[in-house]
Amino acid sequence: MLPKQTGERYILSSSPHAHAKSSVSGIMLDVIIALLPAFACSVWFFGVKALLVAGTCIASCIVTEALSRIAMKRENTIGDLSAVLTGLLLALNLPPDIPLWMAAVGGVFAIGVCKQVFGGLGYNPFNPALAARAFMLVSFSEAMTRWSSSTWKAAAGVDAITTATPLQYLKTFATAAWEKMPDADRVLDLSNVSFLKATFLGNVNGCLGEVCSLALLAGAAYLLFRRVITWHIPAAFLGTIAVYAFFNYGMNVNALKLAEVHVLSGGAILGACFMATDYVTSPISAKGKLIFGCGCGLLTMLIRTQGSFPEGVSFAILIMNAFTPLISRFTQPKTFGAK
Amino acid sequence: MKTVKSQFKFHGGVHPEYNKELARDKAIEPIPLPKTLAISMSQHLGAPAKCVVKPGEHVAKGQLIGERSGFISVPVHASAAGTVKAVESRQGPAGSWADAVILETDADQSATPSVALAPLDWKTATKEELLARVNDAGICGMGGAGFPTSVKLSPPPDKHCEYLILNGAECEPYLTADYRVMLEHADKIRIGVEIMRRILGGPAVRIAVEANKPEAIAALEKAFADIEGNVELVVLPVLYPQGSEKHQIYATVKRVVPEGALPIAVGCVVENVGSVAAIADAVVKGISLTSRVTTVSGDGIVEPKNVLAPIGTSYADLAAFCGGEHEGVRKVTSGGTMMGFNVPNLSIATTKTTSGLLFLTAKNIFQYSSEPCINCGRCQRACPMQLNPAGISRAVEADDISTAEHLGVMNCIECGACSFGCPAYRSITHLCRRAKNSIRARIAAEKAKAAAAKKV
Numbered sequence: 194m195l196p197k198q199t200g201e202r203y204i205l206s207s208s209p210h211a212h213a214k215s216s217v218s219g220i221m222l223d224v225i226i227a228l229l230p231a232f233a234c235s236v237w238f239f240g241v242k243a244l245l246v247a248g249t250c251i252a253s254c255i256v257t258e259a260l261s262r263i264a265m266k267r268e269n270t271i272g273d274l275s276a277v278l279t280g281l282l283l284a285l286n287l288p289p290d291i292p293l294w295m296a297a298v299g300g301v302f303a304i305g306v307c308k309q310v311f312g313g314l315g316y317n318p319f320n321p322a323l324a325a326r327a328f329m330l331v332s333f334s335e336a337m338t339r340w341s342s343s344t345w346k347a348a349a350g351v352d353a354i355t356t357a358t359p360l361q362y363l364k365t366f367a368t369a370a371w372e373k374m375p376d377a378d379r380v381l382d383l384s385n386v387s388f389l390k391a392t393f394l395g396n397v398n399g400c401l402g403e404v405c406s407l408a409l410l411a412g413a414a415y416l417l418f419r420r421v422i423t424w425h426i427p428a429a430f431l432g433t434i435a436v437y438a439f440f441n442y443g444m445n446v447n448a449l450k451l452a453e454v455h456v457l458s459g460g461a462i463l464g465a466c467f468m469a470t471d472y473v474t475s476p477i478s479a480k481g482k483l484i485f486g487c488g489c490g491l492l493t494m495l496i497r498t499q500g501s502f503p504e505g506v507s508f509a510i511l512i513m514n515a516f517t518p519l520i521s522r523f524t525q526p527k528t529f530g531a532k
Numbered sequence: 533m534k535t536v537k538s539q540f541k542f543h544g545g546v547h548p549e550y551n552k553e554l555a556r557d558k559a560i561e562p563i564p565l566p567k568t569l570a571i572s573m574s575q576h577l578g579a580p581a582k583c584v585v586k587p588g589e590h591v592a593k594g595q596l597i598g599e600r601s602g603f604i605s606v607p608v609h610a611s612a613a614g615t616v617k618a619v620e621s622r623q624g625p626a627g628s629w630a631d632a633v634i635l636e637t638d639a640d641q642s643a644t645p646s647v648a649l650a651p652l653d654w655k656t657a658t659k660e661e662l663l664a665r666v667n668d669a670g671i672c673g674m675g676g677a678g679f680p681t682s683v684k685l686s687p688p689p690d691k692h693c694e695y696l697i698l699n700g701a702e703c704e705p706y707l708t709a710d711y712r713v714m715l716e717h718a719d720k721i722r723i724g725v726e727i728m729r730r731i732l733g734g735p736a737v738r739i740a741v742e743a744n745k746p747e748a749i750a751a752l753e754k755a756f757a758d759i760e761g762n763v764e765l766v767v768l769p770v771l772y773p774q775g776s777e778k779h780q781i782y783a784t785v786k787r788v789v790p791e792g793a794l795p796i797a798v799g800c801v802v803e804n805v806g807s808v809a810a811i812a813d814a815v816v817k818g819i820s821l822t823s824r825v826t827t828v829s830g831d832g833i834v835e836p837k838n839v840l841a842p843i844g845t846s847y848a849d850l851a852a853f854c855g856g857e858h859e860g861v862r863k864v865t866s867g868g869t870m871m872g873f874n875v876p877n878l879s880i881a882t883t884k885t886t887s888g889l890l891f892l893t894a895k896n897i898f899q900y901s902s903e904p905c906i907n908c909g910r911c912q913r914a915c916p917m918q919l920n921p922a923g924i925s926r927a928v929e930a931d932d933i934s935t936a937e938h939l940g941v942m943n944c945i946e947c948g949a950c951s952f953g954c955p956a957y958r959s960i961t962h963l964c965r966r967a968k969n970s971i972r973a974r975i976a977a978e979k980a981k982a983a984a985a986k987k988v
Contacts, residue, residue: 202877203864207962209948211548211705211869212898215955217906315904477909477922528940529543529918530778530791
């Protein structure tokens with residue numbers, strides 16, 4: 194018998210009726226996991242200070258997220274873990290001696306001003322953690338550029354030694370010395386400074402997250418393996434930095450070493466693999482990602498070599514964030530079968 | 533016949549859980565004749581058939597009950613002997629309403645001899661006779677869209693068919709109906725191919741089967757072993773939506789169907805293997821298309837089966853034949869899980885395109901929502917049409933249909949690959965559908981306006 198055609202016994206919905214079971218919180222968790230080795234290194238080098246800074250940033254981000262959602266009368270979005278990630282990224286972009294109240298203000302600015310004002314996750318035009326770092330660089334410039342040597346070095350009863358970061362050294366001392374040197378002596382003894390080994394394994398000065406390139410690269414490899422990110426932005430970003438530095442310093446063995454210094458320090462790897470690859474603020478298509486990555490690398494080097502800041506990664510990425518809609522517009526994919 | 537591996541990979545695609553093991557080893561089983569059938573006049577793409585029977589009339593099995601009503605239309609035949617109880621509007625699997633003949637079947641089917649067309653010898657029959665037979669037997673694409681087969685087989689005079697492609701991909705999860713037909717009726721498929729080759733003037737033949745059906749490939753290799761001419765079996769990699777016409781053409785012969793065109797524009801005709809077997813029956817035995825194999829499966833049905841059921845069998849009868857529902861069925865899907873339609877209840881009846889009926893419990897259903905897009909790009913990487921689904925979906929949410937149109941939404945094949953992989957569970961496919969519908973409505977309105985202006 195045919196039953197009467199009345200009533201809905203079953204759920205009606207539009208196809209598809211299957212899902213890959215991936216989720217936004219799963220992706221955020223993957224990025225957090227990928228950042229853990231670098232974070233662990235920073236705790237190793239800077240001790241409890243690193244834990245305090247990160248804890249403050251994360252807590253401040255979560256609280257700001259919750260409060261702004263309440264203020265906007267929208268559903269709570271702490272569960273998507275994006276606020277936790279922003280807090281962690283912000284912490285990794287701060288120097289270890291930053292006063293904790295400043296770190297907290299950074300978190301409020303990142304989530305409140307850079308993200309929720311625009312409508313929350315998915316709508317922010319700039320990477321919140323980086324925008325907050327830029328805000329802090331301008332507001333607390335002294336605290337943001339005071340680098341203590343990592344505790345590893347500060348043995349023998351000394352609390353901390355403030356020293357230059359590798360790039361500060363390059364910019365303020367080396368370049369000046371270099372220019373005064375007669376041509377024959379222009380051999381920068383990098384082995385003496387031990388930059389390369391130190392930046393790769395840790396034991397240099399800098400923000401929490403830029404002290405150990407190896408840990409960052411391990412995290413990036415995890416993200417590539419999990420297909421959270423693609424190779425396009427990191428490769429274009431770091432490749433442009435290396436090529437620019439190589440040509441900038443005279444295309445010899447020394448230039449090659451300096452290119453390595455530029456790639457391995459100043460947060461370039463952190464920026465290229467974890468910040469520039471932020472989905473919301475970077476283009477979707479492979480071509481767009483390559484353009485975006487090259488632009489970041491080029492701006493980074495222009496700022497580092499021509500500007501007054503020793504480091505340029507944050508500003509380079511923020512400027513390219515502004516170009517993302519334009520890049521996306523001109524890199525629309527070509528439809529299968531289109532003329 | 534040669535067996536080759538497909539060398540050409542189209543962009544994107546996804547790997548859903550196939551769950552074909554539920555029904556793949558169940559041989560095709562005929563259902564006992566249901567007491568009532570509801571045979572729709574609109575089982576195919578194009579104009580619905582015109583009903584030619586009246587309530588109270590007694591019809592024989594195979595008797596014409598719906599006439600073809602245009603070029604793109606297909607006739608409908610009675611699936612069993614019985615009495616017409618009513619001709620009324622009924623909801624079809626896709627949710628739209630159409631006239632259907634409600635038939636109370638005779639308990640004694642042998643009392644009324646069935647109406648068969650005269651058997652033809654395909655080796656001697658003319659091209660025109662064979663084409664007319666395909667048309668008269670009511671055959672349409674049985675893979676899902678239901679495009680009239682006779683239209684496919686009569687290309688416009690300026691077009692020539694170089695490749696006849698048999699679609700045996702069956703890339704939808706759960707479905708195993710085509711698989712069973714290939715396994716059990718490979719000989720029929722071969723005869724169907726010979727007939728179609730004659731009608732189309734001897735094109736090369738490519739039989740496309742996904743690599744996850746080795747038994748079907750072996751059966752086809754055996755049946756086609758001594759066939760003459762340019763015939764190849766192309767083994768396709770397992771990738772959804774491999775069964776999409778345009779993508780299958782690319783995977784087998786590396787041709788790209790231009791935007792808005794039919795496969796014949798690149799010299800190809802694609803037909804589902806089930807339809808090819810139906811062509812063989814129509815020509816050799818004179819049997820019209822009045823039954824088909826439907827996979828009844830899912831974790832919500834007691835005994836998954838591949839059922840041979842007369843067209844018009846209600847979903848309730850199919851469910852009962854498969855042991856009934858388990859407790860907790862939340863969704864019933866007509867077709868596969870990627871492109872199938874949900875039905876509200878089991879009063880819906882099968883049509884010529886009902887490839888599957890899935891009963892899914894809470895464990896296997898997903899709530900799509902409209903959370904914000906995080907721009908991750910998974911949809912764009914998955915889209916076989918190389919569209920920008922994220923951009924389209926955001927535009928439609930903002931009611932900006934013209935941007936969606938500019939982004940090529942009309943090329944969307946609604947395969948569901950974008951929604952499938954979306955970590956924000958956005959109903960991207962649905963938003964594309966909405967955009968397509970409103971664009972179609974706007975074009976129709978413009979046409980009507982232009983026609984009205986002409987009259988004045």
